Amino acid sequence: MKVLVINCGSSSLKYQLINMDNESVLAKGLVERIGIEGSILTQKVEGRDKYIIQQPMKDHKDAIKLVLNALVDKVNGVINDMSEISAVGHRVVHGGEKYASSVLIDDVVMKSLEECVKLAPLHNPPNIIGINACKELMPSTPMVAVFDTAFHQTMPEEAYMYALPYDYYTDYGIRKYGFHGTSHKYVASKAAEAMGKDIKDLNIITCHLGNGSSVTAIKGGVSIDTSMGFTPLEGLAMGTRSGNIDPAIVSFLVKELNVSVEEVSDILNKKSGVLGISGVSSDFRDIEDAAAEGNKRAQLALDLFNYKVKQYVGAYAATLGGVDCIVFTAGLGENSPETREAICHGLEFLGAKLDTAKNKVRGKLTQINTDDSKVCIFTIPTDEEMMIAKDTMEIVSHK
Ligand code: ADP
Numbered sequence: 001m002k003v004l005v006i007n008c009g010s011s012s013l014k015y016q017l018i019n020m021d022n023e024s025v026l027a028k029g030l031v032e033r034i035g036i037e038g039s040i041l042t043q044k045v046e047g048r049d050k051y052i053i054q055q056p057m058k059d060h061k062d063a064i065k066l067v068l069n070a071l072v073d074k075v076n077g078v079i080n081d082m083s084e085i086s087a088v089g090h091r092v093v094h095g096g097e098k099y100a101s102s103v104l105i106d107d108v109v110m111k112s113l114e115e116c117v118k119l120a121p122l123h124n125p126p127n128i129i130g131i132n133a134c135k136e137l138m139p140s141t142p143m144v145a146v147f148d149t150a151f152h153q154t155m156p157e158e159a160y161m162y163a164l165p166y167d168y169y170t171d172y173g174i175r176k177y178g179f180h181g182t183s184h185k186y187v188a189s190k191a192a193e194a195m196g197k198d199i200k201d202l203n204i205i206t207c208h209l210g211n212g213s214s215v216t217a218i219k220g221g222v223s224i225d226t227s228m229g230f231t232p233l234e235g236l237a238m239g240t241r242s243g244n245i246d247p248a249i250v251s252f253l254v255k256e257l258n259v260s261v262e263e264v265s266d267i268l269n270k271k272s273g274v275l276g277i278s279g280v281s282s283d284f285r286d287i288e289d290a291a292a293e294g295n296k297r298a299q300l301a302l303d304l305f306n307y308k309v310k311q312y313v314g315a316y317a318a319t320l321g322g323v324d325c326i327v328f329t330a331g332l333g334e335n336s337p338e339t340r341e342a343i344c345h346g347l348e349f350l351g352a353k354l355d356t357a358k359n360k361v362r363g364k365l366t367q368i369n370t371d372d373s374k375v376c377i378f379t380i381p382t383d384e385e386m387m388i389a390k391d392t393m394e395i396v397s398h399k
Contacts, residue, residue: 001397002026002084003389004071006064007091008130010122011035013063017071017078017085018389026078027071028385031063039063043070051076060126061133068137088143089392090131091182091384093123095147096173102150102391104399105131105143113145119173120231142399144392151181154222159319162230176234178226180208180330183382184216185223187329190380192221194365195325203320205313208382209339210330211239211282215309217316225319227312233269236308237301239282242272243308277301284332284339306342313343317350323375326352329382335362340379351375 029043192199227235278301290298344354351374
């Protein structure tokens with residue numbers, strides 16, 4: 001069975017066509033600048049040159065048309081006909097409280113996705129546009145929605161409730177939802193597999209550290225707390241997001257800068273985090289380079305980021321009542337030995353000892369703790385697309 005995985009952003013679209021018979025990626029691609037000048041599609045197929053199409057794409061339907069054309073292209077494609085695509089799996093950011101697992105998309109599901117727009121105004125609309133565009137172009141192909149929030153629906157009430165008037169939860173759905181669920185679930189299961197243990201017997205802390213970052217406490221295979229909240233702004237300091245701050249800062253800034261609440265929200269989401277502290281970049285590679293050249297604010301940004309991750313690891317060790325395994329994943333977690341070392345430094349009291357030689361690794365599943373460490377430490381490449389494809393296949397096969 002071949003599954004097309006689609007991850008639609010506001011002006012970009014990532015896709016992968018996966019052959020589930022042997023779990024191999026047939027093609028992967030990225031469409032950028034949808035609806036703006038300079039639209040471009042880049043498709044990669046193992047062992048071949050990149051296939052690039054530059055032509056105007058006025059909307060996501062145009063983009064998906066082009067993706068399908070690229071996949072069936074006589075020279076650069078990987079399938080003969082669109083009918084070879086058995087199902088489409090869509091990444092959807094917010095499923096609210098309705099979805100604790102992936103779901104076959106029908107009219108009822110589409111209605112609830114619309115209802116979730118209020119909760120994720122930046123993310124859900126492009127996801128919905130992508131699904132509608134695919135439905136128009138492939139009306140008889142089954143489609144599945146895989147939610148970033150679903151894995152965290154197992155959190156207990158005391159973890160997901162905010163200490164606000166209770167009615168705000170019942171009337172407006174204000175609670176912690178958590179994100180990156182597909183990634184946390186995937187790397188936790190890979191870690192259990194690598195340890196040769198049943199995930200039901202393990203306490204795992206997963207650190208998804210990329211542009212957006214979150215830490216999750218996983219007990220017996222289910223999420224019991226996570227650092228992102230009502231929106232992906234809560235928790236760690238990130239590329240451009242502030243993470244946790246004193247909420248009183250918002251009204252202070254509104255008055256002091258004489259700006260609207262929306263402008264402050266924009267500052268917290270787009271101008272803060274390691275970008276705001278360093279003044280250099282939101283990309284950790286640039287910040288690491290600047291710090292190495294002696295830029296003190298760049299070093300502070302790295303120190304602050306690592307400190308916050310370490311705090312969550314400590315907090316979640318308490319939440320879990322002990323930890324068997326810590327996992328690092330995503331762009332930074334997979335590729336920055338320095339970050340992993342700084343976070344693990346001082347965690348020896350938990351029984352977690354990093355082996356600095358084994359830690360000198362990028363982008364491949366590796367156990368990086370010392371032989372006498374009580375806690376297993378791993379770096380594991382995340383693969384949200386494969387997870388989405390697996391869920392999609394399972395749901396479509398049982399429909
Ligand atoms: P997202 O999916 O949230 O956009 P990624 O998981 O792709 O982000 O992570 C992107 C981040 O990973 C970049 O900001 C970059 O700083 C970091 N990163 C990628 N490779 C490296 C590397 N070799 N060293 C340090 N940081 C890296």
